[in-house]
Amino acid sequence: MADVITIEAxxxxxxxxxxxxxxxxxxxxxxxxxxxxxxxxxxxxxMNAVVRLLNRGGFMSQTYEISVGGxxxxxxxxxxxxxxxxxVPMHIDFLRLGKGSTVTMAxxxxxxxxxxxxxxxxxxxINHTRHDIELNVPGDAIPESxxxxxxxxxIGDAVKIxxxxxxxGVVPTIRS
Numbered sequence: 001m002a003d004v005i006t007i008e009a010x011x012x013x014x015x016x017x018x019x020x021x022x023x024x025x026x027x028x029x030x031x032x033x034x035x036x037x038x039x040x041x042x043x044x045x046x047m048n049a050v051v052r053l054l055n056r057g058g059f060m061s062q063t064y065e066i067s068v069g070g071x072x073x074x075x076x077x078x079x080x081x082x083x084x085x086x087x088v089p090m091h092i093d094f095l096r097l098g099k100g101s102t103v104t105m106a107x108x109x110x111x112x113x114x115x116x117x118x119x120x121x122x123x124x125x126i127n128h129t130r131h132d133i134e135l136n137v138p139g140d141a142i143p144e145s146x147x148x149x150x151x152x153x154x155i156g157d158a159v160k161i162x163x164x165x166x167x168x169g170v171v172p173t174i175r176s
Contacts, residue, residue, distance in 0.1 A: 050092070
């Protein structure tokens with residue numbers, strides 16, 4: 001798990017379509033923090049901060065701390081709405097993570113050992129049937145990726161989720 005990034009946000013007093021448009025014109029992105037059996041919070045985040053986070057990559061699979069008026073909340077982005085033409089962020093939904101919570105999310109797969117793979121040296125090809133795996137993970141220990149080593153894979157072999165060493169507390173939603 002990577003270091004937690006803190007996002008500065010302000011409370012959004014006005015709600016609705018017109019208020020959201022005014023928030024965007026002022027250079028902010030409207031957002032909502034929900035979950036953990038608490039009332040939803042409407043906040044606004046500076047547009048340039050959101051764009052910077054999006055350009056880093058992995059925005060949807062990393063936990064963040066949102067600081068609103070000195071109070072921090074650990075969150076996970078659940079939905080990001082982009083403008084259909086300009087790809088400018090329009091709205092973000094954050095899931096509030098409580099202590100001991102688990103979330104279901106897609107974690108990307110990184111393949112290593114392709115240069116030394118027995119099957120590739122014999123002329124085979126790797127067929128990636130999945131580029132990410134849906135996992136139930138602890139909210140405070142979300143892995144950035146799952147590493148799959150294909151060094152000893154020969155032609156006709158397959159790597160199944162049951163053969164991959166997963167971090168502690170991580171359970172796949174699929175069982176094959």
